[in-house]
Amino acid sequence: MMIKKFKRVLVANRGEIAIRIFRACNELGIRTVAIYSNEDKNALFRLKADESYLIGKNKGPIEAYLDIDEIIKLAVKKGVDAIHPGYGFLSENPEFAKKCDEAGITFIGPTPEMMDRVGDKINSKNVAVSAGVPVIPGSEKPIRSDEEALHFANAAGYPIMLKAAAGGGGRGMRIVREEAKLLEELHSARNEARKAFGVEDVFIEKYLEDPKHIEVQILGDGYGNIVHLYERDCSIQRRHQKLIEYTPAFSLTEEKRLEICQDAIKIASAVSYKNAGTCEFLVDQDGKHYFIEMNPRIQVEHTVTEMVTGVDIVQAQIKVAEGYPLGSVEINLPSQDAVQIRGYSIQCRITTEDPAHNFAPDTGKMDVYRTGGGFGVRLDGGSGFTGAIISPYYDSLLVKSTTWGRTFDDAIRKQIRSIREITIRGVKTNAAFLINVLNHDTFKRGACDTNFILKNKELFD
Ligand code: ADP
Numbered sequence: 001m002m003i004k005k006f007k008r009v010l011v012a013n014r015g016e017i018a019i020r021i022f023r024a025c026n027e028l029g030i031r032t033v034a035i036y037s038n039e040d041k042n043a044l045f046r047l048k049a050d051e052s053y054l055i056g057k058n059k060g061p062i063e064a065y066l067d068i069d070e071i072i073k074l075a076v077k078k079g080v081d082a083i084h085p086g087y088g089f090l091s092e093n094p095e096f097a098k099k100c101d102e103a104g105i106t107f108i109g110p111t112p113e114m115m116d117r118v119g120d121k122i123n124s125k126n127v128a129v130s131a132g133v134p135v136i137p138g139s140e141k142p143i144r145s146d147e148e149a150l151h152f153a154n155a156a157g158y159p160i161m162l163k164a165a166a167g168g169g170g171r172g173m174r175i176v177r178e179e180a181k182l183l184e185e186l187h188s189a190r191n192e193a194r195k196a197f198g199v200e201d202v203f204i205e206k207y208l209e210d211p212k213h214i215e216v217q218i219l220g221d222g223y224g225n226i227v228h229l230y231e232r233d234c235s236i237q238r239r240h241q242k243l244i245e246y247t248p249a250f251s252l253t254e255e256k257r258l259e260i261c262q263d264a265i266k267i268a269s270a271v272s273y274k275n276a277g278t279c280e281f282l283v284d285q286d287g288k289h290y291f292i293e294m295n296p297r298i299q300v301e302h303t304v305t306e307m308v309t310g311v312d313i314v315q316a317q318i319k320v321a322e323g324y325p326l327g328s329v330e331i332n333l334p335s336q337d338a339v340q341i342r343g344y345s346i347q348c349r350i351t352t353e354d355p356a357h358n359f360a361p362d363t364g365k366m367d368v369y370r371t372g373g374g375f376g377v378r379l380d381g382g383s384g385f386t387g388a389i390i391s392p393y394y395d396s397l398l399v400k401s402t403t404w405g406r407t408f409d410d411a412i413r414k415q416i417r418s419i420r421e422i423t424i425r426g427v428k429t430n431a432a433f434l435i436n437v438l439n440h441d442t443f444k445r446g447a448c449d450t451n452f453i454l455k456n457k458e459l460f461d
Contacts, residue, residue, distance in 0.1 A: 013086030016382030037064035061393035138205035164193035170240030216264035222274030245301035251446035307345035372421025
């Protein structure tokens, strides 16, 4: 077994997740290197790293963070041992992982081969089927002709969903309720997929009415050891994008929860997975669960799992990338027996979006930014401070409020207090909307499905 201790880590990302990773490195005694675009010259995350460098001088705000060659060149020049990609940007790009490797830099993530097998929605469904894990009926391959589309949609039964194989962030999905609309929607879905993800592969899946979204946090060390850190309920979504996540998913039976966790282990084991990852499932109204996709990276909502297990998932990513096996108790990498959950945790994504205007992102100067704290409250912030300019270029996630409580009610009360304590003036946020969800009886019972926001107009009052 080869161990490569990291001394300097570059984070190829920005905002809250960059800060989250710098903090993990800091505690491990690793020096941190930030990269930033022209537009992020005054961004907070830059200051949280030991060193920071401008990239993409002549590039756009997003392109700067996607420039593989420039990022690797900088990393080599600065003597970096490893690159953490965060989420989004280059985190699921096999070419980036490969080029890091060729430059002698460790990519903190899975190998490019693993990424191909589980990072693509179609491939990962096939891995799941081979591992004996249930998937939603559908085409299980990209649709190549109109005839194929009609055939697979009929076989699955309407309504169906068209999904981009490379889709992410809730984009690249269309619901089709009748055959007459299928081909028209298929062609638009392909166009959209090509523009958004550079790949036009679209597949068909049966559309489940009002399911719950349940996902399992996994850790793998690449030696065949896989540990699960239990599940999260991420059913509170707007347009297929998560807004509030919590753990444990207490509305499911204990038996069901463990069954889903075991299925996640089967999928990760099939590729001898290395890195943190998440296996996502939908649970239908009859309580049946189906695997939908795997995210081979850290996720926004990893905080709730950390709160109930005490495992630092970002540090675990770093340690397995250094080559340590799971179960290395001396460095705090757990084996399955050592993972226990305690209490309840909820995360709310506070965004600079205006619920009254269809959640349009708001921008401009933040005149006041004051945060809360106290027992059971954890804040992972990115761009907020008094005087900050909120730009239109990036994700509107401002701060993640994560609370812990001995009971779910306790975690809700702490969450409401936490959000109320956060004072923001100058830009609109979704704070009041989040509190309406937290106060809703369906939420308190853990009974929300993925269409909860769509079905409850009173949340907007
Ligand atoms: P992304 O990669 O964009 O996050 P996912 O495949 O994870 O896409 O799906 C995101 C959300 O879309 C799910 O949580 C669920 O709300 C909805 N969804 C996806 N597939 C289906 C389906 N077959 N039936 C019903 N809803 C679905």
